[in-house]
Amino acid sequence: MQTILIQLDTDNQASIFDRVVAIDSGVAQIFSCAAVTPETVTSLVHGAIFTRGPADLKHTAIFIGGSSAAAGEALQKKVLKAFFGPLRVSVMMDSNGCNTTAAAAIATARKHMPLTSVPATVLGATGPVGLRAAELLAAEGAHVTLVSRTQERAKAAAETIRERVPQAIVVAGAAADAQENEALCQGAEVVVAAGAAGACLLSQGALQRLSGLKLAIDLNAVPPLGLADVSANDKGVTHHGVLCYGALGVGGLKMKVHRQCVASLFEASDRVLDTQAIYEVARRTAGITT
Amino acid sequence: MQTILIQLDTDNQASIFDRVVAIDSGVAQIFSCAAVTPETVTSLVHGAIFTRGPADLKHTAIFIGGSSAAAGEALQKKVLKAFFGPLRVSVMMDSNGCNTTAAAAIATARKHMPLTSVPATVLGATGPVGLRAAELLAAEGAHVTLVSRTQERAKAAAETIRERVPQAIVVAGAAADAQENEALCQGAEVVVAAGAAGACLLSQGALQRLSGLKLAIDLNAVPPLGLADVSANDKGVTHHGVLCYGALGVGGLKMKVHRQCVASLFEASDRVLDTQAIYEVARRTAGITT
Amino acid sequence: MQTILIQLDTDNQASIFDRVVAIDSGVAQIFSCAAVTPETVTSLVHGAIFTRGPADLKHTAIFIGGSSAAAGEALQKKVLKAFFGPLRVSVMMDSNGCNTTAAAAIATARKHMPLTSVPATVLGATGPVGLRAAELLAAEGAHVTLVSRTQERAKAAAETIRERVPQAIVVAGAAADAQENEALCQGAEVVVAAGAAGACLLSQGALQRLSGLKLAIDLNAVPPLGLADVSANDKGVTHHGVLCYGALGVGGLKMKVHRQCVASLFEASDRVLDTQAIYEVARRTAGITT
Numbered sequence: 001m002q003t004i005l006i007q008l009d010t011d012n013q014a015s016i017f018d019r020v021v022a023i024d025s026g027v028a029q030i031f032s033c034a035a036v037t038p039e040t041v042t043s044l045v046h047g048a049i050f051t052r053g054p055a056d057l058k059h060t061a062i063f064i065g066g067s068s069a070a071a072g073e074a075l076q077k078k079v080l081k082a083f084f085g086p087l088r089v090s091v092m093m094d095s096n097g098c099n100t101t102a103a104a105a106i107a108t109a110r111k112h113m114p115l116t117s118v119p120a121t122v123l124g125a126t127g128p129v130g131l132r133a134a135e136l137l138a139a140e141g142a143h144v145t146l147v148s149r150t151q152e153r154a155k156a157a158a159e160t161i162r163e164r165v166p167q168a169i170v171v172a173g174a175a176a177d178a179q180e181n182e183a184l185c186q187g188a189e190v191v192v193a194a195g196a197a198g199a200c201l202l203s204q205g206a207l208q209r210l211s212g213l214k215l216a217i218d219l220n221a222v223p224p225l226g227l228a229d230v231s232a233n234d235k236g237v238t239h240h241g242v243l244c245y246g247a248l249g250v251g252g253l254k255m256k257v258h259r260q261c262v263a264s265l266f267e268a269s270d271r272v273l274d275t276q277a278i279y280e281v282a283r284r285t286a287g288i289t290t
Numbered sequence: 291m292q293t294i295l296i297q298l299d300t301d302n303q304a305s306i307f308d309r310v311v312a313i314d315s316g317v318a319q320i321f322s323c324a325a326v327t328p329e330t331v332t333s334l335v336h337g338a339i340f341t342r343g344p345a346d347l348k349h350t351a352i353f354i355g356g357s358s359a360a361a362g363e364a365l366q367k368k369v370l371k372a373f374f375g376p377l378r379v380s381v382m383m384d385s386n387g388c389n390t391t392a393a394a395a396i397a398t399a400r401k402h403m404p405l406t407s408v409p410a411t412v413l414g415a416t417g418p419v420g421l422r423a424a425e426l427l428a429a430e431g432a433h434v435t436l437v438s439r440t441q442e443r444a445k446a447a448a449e450t451i452r453e454r455v456p457q458a459i460v461v462a463g464a465a466a467d468a469q470e471n472e473a474l475c476q477g478a479e480v481v482v483a484a485g486a487a488g489a490c491l492l493s494q495g496a497l498q499r500l501s502g503l504k505l506a507i508d509l510n511a512v513p514p515l516g517l518a519d520v521s522a523n524d525k526g527v528t529h530h531g532v533l534c535y536g537a538l539g540v541g542g543l544k545m546k547v548h549r550q551c552v553a554s555l556f557e558a559s560d561r562v563l564d565t566q567a568i569y570e571v572a573r574r575t576a577g578i579t580t
Numbered sequence: 581m582q583t584i585l586i587q588l589d590t591d592n593q594a595s596i597f598d599r600v601v602a603i604d605s606g607v608a609q610i611f612s613c614a615a616v617t618p619e620t621v622t623s624l625v626h627g628a629i630f631t632r633g634p635a636d637l638k639h640t641a642i643f644i645g646g647s648s649a650a651a652g653e654a655l656q657k658k659v660l661k662a663f664f665g666p667l668r669v670s671v672m673m674d675s676n677g678c679n680t681t682a683a684a685a686i687a688t689a690r691k692h693m694p695l696t697s698v699p700a701t702v703l704g705a706t707g708p709v710g711l712r713a714a715e716l717l718a719a720e721g722a723h724v725t726l727v728s729r730t731q732e733r734a735k736a737a738a739e740t741i742r743e744r745v746p747q748a749i750v751v752a753g754a755a756a757d758a759q760e761n762e763a764l765c766q767g768a769e770v771v772v773a774a775g776a777a778g779a780c781l782l783s784q785g786a787l788q789r790l791s792g793l794k795l796a797i798d799l800n801a802v803p804p805l806g807l808a809d810v811s812a813n814d815k816g817v818t819h820h821g822v823l824c825y826g827a828l829g830v831g832g833l834k835m836k837v838h839r840q841c842v843a844s845l846f847e848a849s850d851r852v853l854d855t856q857a858i859y860e861v862a863r864r865t866a867g868i869t870t
Contacts, residue, residue: 043303
């Protein structure tokens, strides 16, 4: 029986990126659906679960994607609601690569150092990737400072993380420019930049000025970069005593995690690959055993 | 040369159900087209018939689906018109599963008993499945009472059947509620319920009250069921001396018929799998040889 | 690693013709995108180039199609702009079959005779196929008379050809009817008709009246034909001393060229199969070695 991945994409064109990765993960058939909405998704899910028998449903799975993580989460809720008892298939949500990117970034950090009680700052933390990076850092026990342009959005994001990770230690901070961002990175051992493309979050020389900083990860691949001191290709390079990773430096692990996750959907019919589950795959893929 | 099934779906999202079944029928490639209209279908059909040579056209076929049987029939007409002599491919129409479901239901009945001159009542007979179930019963020689909520719609459906099956013996009846439905089932040896989801057509105890009834089939899988005495999972179970089938009890044969039909499209380039042809497949699949 | 062809189609339904040919060219996976616009194409291209590594990008390619050659050319420009250095994939443009049809027609002519300095007239030369046929004749060194219904459009087309083929010898002519077309064919050794479906460009007996004419190709397959003396099935048949090809007579080579071109996309990651490159494939496919 052939493996079938049903791509439910919230954009008007189903992501080519996700389709190529699906094929490279060994999926035999990819069924792409574009412009999927919570209103239209239920009959698509029923089509997936009412054809093959329960014992064969592990050969069918659902991938939720698109450029909006919020739209993807809304879709995921409806997908999970459409299942009936054993009539269910595994589901992965990775709109805009938010989960695989955040998971690869934090697994990269975790590979270099334990994160328990480590002070860590996430810049651009209210976007889809930043929010998930902060969540994963908090779940690893880091003491997270979550920075956004407004205190209101930062607080809301911190609250979301506390709901998902009850033991989370998170404080919210607002920063209007690179200087204010830098102030909120003082004392951090880990800094992750996940701002919008083209937003410079820490200016040149910041790595030197931030004493105590051990690891800096910039997830922005489009110049101007998020951390002026880190280049997109940096992959464990040391600048001024700080281990640096750029977006492309994290990208190899991200791609592996994405492929591993898709492949693992077909091991059972009840996998739900959300942020935490994808992070578990990233940890294994990165060779983290502790 | 690979087999290609071209799915022409009248809905905004091409049915996942039909795509999965196509793959499980052994089709190598499925090309899905959504929101297909009679206005746009001709160039799609030309794309199918003008590529491979006439001798190879049996490796390409068309499946017409979607939630509306009327839209599917309109599409089928245009598809057949778009062919030129030997430049044609096989076609199957099964919008909303109307043909495979009706064919599986009546083949299930036929397997248990000859239907010639047998009094049979179809409830909810003006919907896509009910109309086709009544047509197939009439074609088997049953004396069909076709029941709808209004006499007008019932008469129109009976007329449609007489056009398709000239020798049909069909009478139209109107029933406003379960009690009136039950009155129209008096004397029937076979009752098929094909009403809308959630409409109770015969109330509890009806099977006991209907003397002479031998076989009852309820095609509604969503509670409340169409026949209160029959459960969705019933598969040849006897209740009060009546052999009973629920929607899931018929479902296994329906799925087999669907797959067999898709596979048979590729045996020649001129198959047209409509109600009667799909019923022939259902008879063979059910092992009916007489 | 599987070959993936990404079909970017400018119509609301992605061409079935192009999808079938892709499969018959040996492509493992075809990803079809409909209603693609220059505004939405960049992220689709990024999805294609940011997944597989540069060394593997030759296993992915892009096919641009749809019913409008102008829309296809606009898309091609944006596709080529979206590449970054080695992050690119091979691209073929064949909206409405314009390039493969024109290439097959002129390769057919070239197979029979050298074209250098040969007087040649293209009728209906401002349509997508006619313009490209005229361009390819000019590139072969023929002295081309390019005919349209208005002098203005004919001149613009001649100018376009001079931009693409600097050494081109092209004159523009206007003809309102078959008689005026015939006057512009006087002295031509080659006539190619590429008018709109149903437009008769040369009336019955023209082949006899045109002294010096050696080869006539009519690319219109829908009656009434473009050249009344040539039938759609003619394939190197001689009428009144003139070698004749109809649309179906050229069609076999066109299909082979289309399949060869698609297959050749996967030989490298930097092929751009436009009019001239597709003609090179047509020459090789037709066995022209000089």
